[in-house]
Each structure stands twice: as C-alpha cells, then as structure tokens.
Amino acid sequence: MRIGTPAVTANRRLEPRTLPHDATSTRSSASPQASVFRRLERPSTRRPGSGPASLQTVGSEQLLAPQLVTRLELLRNTLRPTPHVPLAMKGMDLFAKLEYVNPIGSIKDRTAYWILKRAAERGQICDKTTVIESSSGNFASALAAFTRLVGLRFIPVIDPKISSTYESFLRRLCPTVVKVEELDDTGGYLKTRLEMVHRLCARIPHPYWPNQYGNPDAAEAHYKLTAGEICAEFDSLDYVFIGVSSAGTIAGVSRRLKERYPKVRVIAVDTEGSVIFGGPPRKRHIPGIGSSIVPPLLSHATIDDVVLVPERETVQACRELLTTHGLFAGGSSGTAFAAIKRYAPRMVASKRPTVLFLCADRGAPYLDTVFDTSWATTLH
Ligand SMILES: Cc1ncc(COP(=O)(O)O)c(C=O)c1O
Structure with a gap:
C-alpha cells in the first residue's frame, strides 16, 4: 500500500496569521505576547559564528568564522x-x-543536522538567520544544540506535553522559548504550534522554518x-x-x-x-x-x-x-x-x-x- 497525501513546498515564505488567543508563554512568568515579540525583534547581539565551532582567536583578534556550510560539515563528525x-x-x-x-540523544539529530546543512548549501540560511520550529522535544533539542554550535539563533515553539527534561534543556540553550497553551481542534497542540511558527516568521527578520513536517x-x-x-x-x-x-x-x-x-x-x-x-x-x-x-x-x-x-x-x-x-x-x-x-x-x-x-x-x-x-x- 502506498499512502498518498499532497506534498507541500518546504520553507515557503510564511504569511502573517492571527491566532484567536494569546497562546504564547516564555521563560518569564509574566509574559504578555507583545513583550515577547519586542524581545524577539531586537537584533541579535550574538556575533556571527560565536559558537564553539567558530574557531580561533589570535591575540585579541578573532579570525573570520568559516562559512556556515563548513561549520556544519564539522558537525558531521x-x-x-x-x-x-x-x-x-x-x-x-x-x-x-x-x-x-x-x-544530543535522539534520531532527530540526523534530521536537524541534515536540514541545516542542506539549507546552508542552498544559501537559505546565513549568519543573520533565526531558525524557528515547532517540536515536541527531540527535534528542538537537536536544533538548539546545533544552531548554538554554528552561531545561529533558534526559537523553539513547544507545548505543555513536552517532557520537563526537554523543556529545561531548551531553556538553558535558547534565549527565547515559546510555549503555546491552547489545544487545537483535534485535542492536540500541533496546529497551534504551527500557527505560532507562522506568526513568528512573519515578525522576525531573516527567519528560517525547517518545516520538519514537509521538508x-x-x-x-x-x-x-x-x-x-x-x-x-x-x-x-x-x-x-x-x-x-x-x-x-x-x-x-x-x-x-x-x-x-x-x-x-x-x-x-x-x-x-x-x-x-x-x-x-x-x-x-x-x-x-x-x-x-x-x-x-x-x-x-x-x-x-x-x-x-x-x-x-x-x-x-x-x-x-x-x-x-x-x-x-x-x-x-x-x-x-x-x-x-x-x-x-x-x-x-x-x-x-x-x-x-x-x-x-x-x-x-x-x-x-x-x-x-x-x-x-x-x-x-
Ligand atoms: C521519540 C521520537 N520517535 C519517533 C519520532 C518520529 O519520527 P518522524 O517525525 O520522523 O516521523 C519522533 C519525532 O519527533 C520522536 O521524537
């Protein structure tokens, strides 16, 4: 049996979408959505390539970080x-x-590595990119580690079903974590998470949505x-x-x-x-x-x-x-x-x-x- 569903194009430019309710929460306990977006829209203060893979410093002078593709290639090891x-x-x-x-602990390490590598090879991501993705835990954890290693920003969009272990891991690695709270019409959170990804991509400069569901x-x-x-x-x-x-x-x-x-x-x-x-x-x-x-x-x-x-x-x-x-x-x-x-x-x-x-x-x-x-x- 071959099961067929229509394929979608990965990484299409996302249209702004409106959520019925504020479904965002972040690390701070008082987390009105407006302040989340204010925080997200601030230009990244991280120097391009400032992760561990960004290489040598000679005296006080930092050498140019190698191309993103090369930094990702190093992860292959x-x-x-x-x-x-x-x-x-x-x-x-x-x-x-x-x-x-x-x-990082799961099969999703392979997916995260490969998607980032291919996106870099095609020029879909660069040092200014913010990666934004919906995940129930493993994919986000892998992206959090790998983006950090190559010096990219990453915003995971998670939901209350996430294991506390994964959530702690993400909050330690990512400056911003967005947690949706509202169930979708099937009793799950995936649709709400995806709505939030679309919304964030419409507001944040240089977004990249790996779209693990259709890429x-x-x-x-x-x-x-x-x-x-x-x-x-x-x-x-x-x-x-x-x-x-x-x-x-x-x-x-x-x-x-x-x-x-x-x-x-x-x-x-x-x-x-x-x-x-x-x-x-x-x-x-x-x-x-x-x-x-x-x-x-x-x-x-x-x-x-x-x-x-x-x-x-x-x-x-x-x-x-x-x-x-x-x-x-x-x-x-x-x-x-x-x-x-x-x-x-x-x-x-x-x-x-x-x-x-x-x-x-x-x-x-x-x-x-x-x-x-x-x-x-x-x-x-
Ligand atoms: C623990 C675990 N098992 C299986 C899967 C399913 O893999 P796939 O998303 O490629 O269908 C996932 C996906 O997130 C996962 O986290």
Whole structure:
C-alpha cells in the first residue's frame, strides 16, 4: 500500500496569521505576547559564528568564522553510526537500532543536522538567520544544540506535553522559548504550534522554518544516514517497524530499504488517537509519536502495513524493554516494540524473519510519565 497525501513546498515564505488567543508563554512568568515579540525583534547581539565551532582567536583578534556550510560539515563528525543490538524474541531475529546514542540523544539529530546543512548549501540560511520550529522535544533539542554550535539563533515553539527534561534543556540553550497553551481542534497542540511558527516568521527578520513536517531534506537525512547504516549492517531484512510523527524517518528509510531489500515489509507504527492514518482524533499523552495532522512527508513513504497501538500498551512495552531486555528507551520505541508483538502472528511463518525497529530516544525524559506507575493508571 502506498499512502498518498499532497506534498507541500518546504520553507515557503510564511504569511502573517492571527491566532484567536494569546497562546504564547516564555521563560518569564509574566509574559504578555507583545513583550515577547519586542524581545524577539531586537537584533541579535550574538556575533556571527560565536559558537564553539567558530574557531580561533589570535591575540585579541578573532579570525573570520568559516562559512556556515563548513561549520556544519564539522558537525558531521559527531554523528557516528548508531549500534544495533539483538533482543531475544520467540519466532524471529529481532534487532533494535539505538538511535538514542546520537549526540544530543535522539534520531532527530540526523534530521536537524541534515536540514541545516542542506539549507546552508542552498544559501537559505546565513549568519543573520533565526531558525524557528515547532517540536515536541527531540527535534528542538537537536536544533538548539546545533544552531548554538554554528552561531545561529533558534526559537523553539513547544507545548505543555513536552517532557520537563526537554523543556529545561531548551531553556538553558535558547534565549527565547515559546510555549503555546491552547489545544487545537483535534485535542492536540500541533496546529497551534504551527500557527505560532507562522506568526513568528512573519515578525522576525531573516527567519528560517525547517518545516520538519514537509521538508524533503528530513526524508533525505534518513535515506542517506539512518537507512544508509542499516543497509551496511544487514545482509537481509524482512520487516522494519517505524514509529511515525512527521513521517520524515519512514519516508527516507522506507525508500532506501525497498531499493536494497526489495521484499522487506515496512510497517508504520502509530498511536491510537493520532490522525496520520485516518483514525479519529483523540487526546494523546505520549510525545514523539502520532500527530494531529497528516504530515505531507507521508506521501514520500512506501508503507506495507500500519499498526495502531493504545498508549497503555506503549507503557507496558517500555517497561518490558527495560526490565527484560535492558533497554531504557522512550515512548515511540516502546510503541514500535508493542507493534512487533501485536504483528508477530501475521509474520510469514515459513522462516525465521529478521526484524528491525528503531529506538528513537532514551527513557529518561519519560520517567515522570511512561515510567511512572501512577501516571500510567490515568491512561484510558
Ligand atoms: C521519540 C521520537 N520517535 C519517533 C519520532 C518520529 O519520527 P518522524 O517525525 O520522523 O516521523 C519522533 C519525532 O519527533 C520522536 O521524537
């Protein structure tokens, strides 16, 4: 089954949009929106290239920072291949690829690096750029670290569902963090976050919106990096289970794996209440998986089957990954593991299949939620 949705152009110039309510909050407790924008509109005082990658000082004289592209190229060295580990599972050879070993802690490091690199190569960003993006945590964290390293400003747009770990990280790295508070019409926050991104882009000089939901470079990141590694590591592969949110991972990985292993079956994993695969919207509690929009990048994915997992099952699976297999992984990893267990009876029984899933991030940011017994009992 190839799932199709209309593609959108990444990084179109954004039109000013008006929000029904002031949905902005920032680090200060009294945070009227007007003052937020006053603060945002102030020209950046950071010297171009003043991050750690901006190089040498000779006496008191700072040498010219190298081109942004070169500074980004240097980051490539931090993105080493992530390991895959075998997990004991009846009836299959199961492997988990540990994306949480990436330097900032998740699979989104690859997306952030690649999008910035490609944008710099095309001249879409320069030292004056302010990067503005909506994220439930991992993508923003990666952007926060990498923009800081190459001397760009970054404004993350987050929502109350973000883990406190990610929020603290962002507030330590970014002078401005915008947190929307208003639920959208699907009971999620994504649409409100995107409205805010549009609004900020209309007001701030030299904005750049990576648009992780529709930017083909997000898929290319996983085609080149994530799937490139898988192809180098596995002689054959029968099933791959991939959690979906912006669909960048599944778009890039599915395309590359289908070229290398023509018979591989790509199973998309989503959570109940997400609308990505046409289910009715419902309040969801676990970030990083699912969405309240159909992400445009989904049209670039080649998907054979979809498994929807209830959040309660995600919780059980995360705990099982930890207590039975010794993997302390986040919500989407547990969701993918739960999907494998659900799907196992449908796998072709004639041979022992080789099955792979991605552990997109670590368990620590989920200690107060997924790994907290009393929190989990509130899930329906
Ligand atoms: C923990 C985690 N898992 C899975 C995903 C899904 O990846 P994608 O957005 O590429 O579909 C994300 C995306 O943010 C994530 O943060």
